Amino acid sequence: MTMFLKRPRQFFRALFFKMTQDDLAMVNKYLNKDEKQLFFNMDPAIQKHCVNVAFTVQNMLKDRPGTDHGLLMKAALLHDIGKLRGSLTLMDRVWYVLVRKASRRLAEKLARPGKGGFLARLRYAFYIHINHGEIGASIAQNSGLGEDLVFLLRHHHDQAMASRSVELALLLLADELN
Secondary structure, three states, rough: OHHHHHHHHHHHHHHOOOOOOOHHHHHHHHHOOHHHHHHHOOOOOHHHHHHHHHHHHHHHOOOOOOOOOOHHHHHHOOOOOOOOOOOOOHHHHHHHHHHHHHHHHHHHHHHHOOOOHHHHHHHHHHHHHHHHHHHHHHEEEHHOHHHHHHHHHHHHOHHHHHHHHHHHHHHHHHHHHH
């Protein structure tokens, strides 16, 4: 799917998302109590995105014996835990995508931790977007999640690392498709 079609679809999904019983069943099937707490600390629209990634992964795994199914499903459901509830608004995400599309360097230059007025909040949102893999990996590590899962969360946007793990390659693809 081209970026031209993907981003509007993502926007409308985020605007009109609804968690279904099947979505919640997916979360309950693959996450334990502590992992569910991490999952539900994400913004609800991000939760829905993660469930969509998990369903995509599940479909991909039908033809992939030898992969760690449970690990990959957990990673799909938790890959954006670095985007904590309240750290990003839908419009923050739109601004980030637009600026990053125009100039990745500018998006990185604008990214700063801290909150405040409109510009400070927007810079913080850029910081979260750029660093959410590392933030999520730190949260996972501090929560006692396994190193394989921490690895997948840390690198879920890192194409250069995809050759190191079949699970990472599948997670990257599933995330990109959603």
